[in-house]
Amino acid sequence: MSNACRSGCPINLTLEMLGDRWSLIVIRDLMFGNRRHFRELLTGSEEGIASNILADRLKRLVAAGLLTKSDDPAHRQKAVYSLTEPAIQLVPLLAQMGAWGSRHTPASPELSIRAKLLEEGGPPLWEAFMDELRSLHLGAPAKGPSVLARLQAAYEAAVAHEAAGT
Amino acid sequence: MSNACRSGCPINLTLEMLGDRWSLIVIRDLMFGNRRHFRELLTGSEEGIASNILADRLKRLVAAGLLTKSDDPAHRQKAVYSLTEPAIQLVPLLAQMGAWGSRHTPASPELSIRAKLLEEGGPPLWEAFMDELRSLHLGAPAKGPSVLARLQAAYEAAVAHEAAGT
DNA sequence: AGAGACTGATTGCGATTTGCAATCGGTTTT
């Protein structure tokens, strides 16, 4: 993935930075999965990323300025990964990606609930969610009710509804 | 890139389909560069894709239902590649990708003009552009003035302005 | 009709990337 800088096209440069199979998965888990530590990212997601791949992607994303790495004050051995402002501004991109995937791939209906809610909310909801991420990751003040909790509640309701029979 | 289907998450499935360094470049050129033939895609873009990679991506995108391949009635040897409806619905995703890249990568200012216009236009402009792509690729009737021409004119004006000194 | 250019690919091959398993030294918990 090193840098050849094939062209100055913004779409191309975005692909050079994020266009692989794992980088956006990591960012998705930090963004929607509320995960902060290496181990949470390693075992928490359904996709099963290998530890060396995760280590490599975290290193690259930190180097690219999308994540910061800091020490956990409570546990000296733990590293805490946080989204930076450029990564937080990927919310609209991931929202569109989720919306497209829920419409044009055989995505799980329960997992698509969040994507559809984010899509229906549109830019206003994205902004609220970005504010929330800023407060979670940068210590900025939160302004409204938790978008993350709302998305999660809708997902769990869908799962419960599914489990309770059609 | 074959199919392991790591999870049913819509973001993951979108990445499994499009998350590599070239697939979206090909779609970008079909979408914004008005290219239809293998040779145009091969030599037309700044990034310099290799012919075997292009052949592979075209094959995969056709198999995934994002492109169709048909014979050029004028030149029997030529194949014509067209965007299908699912690919046309990638417009918002590519718009967000361009917007993010123009803000957070060292993208060329001239090449960022189109991305910024698409972003400022928002969903209404995207819809108009998608209608235009449908008319170009599927033979549906066009409804308004050409968005593509407007974007291209803005780009060329920026290049001319740049060439004429600051 | 024949020479040559152009079409969409395909092949060979070396370099890189991927992903799995095992392991590491250090830290915290028991």
Place this chain on the structure above:
DNA sequence: AAAACCGATTGCAAATCGCAATCAGTCTCT
């Protein structure tokens, strides 16, 4: 002190990438 946990690192085989050369079929030009 022993065991579990932490964020990685290494070895290795497989897959992928990307460059160059090449291919058979089609079109143009004379």
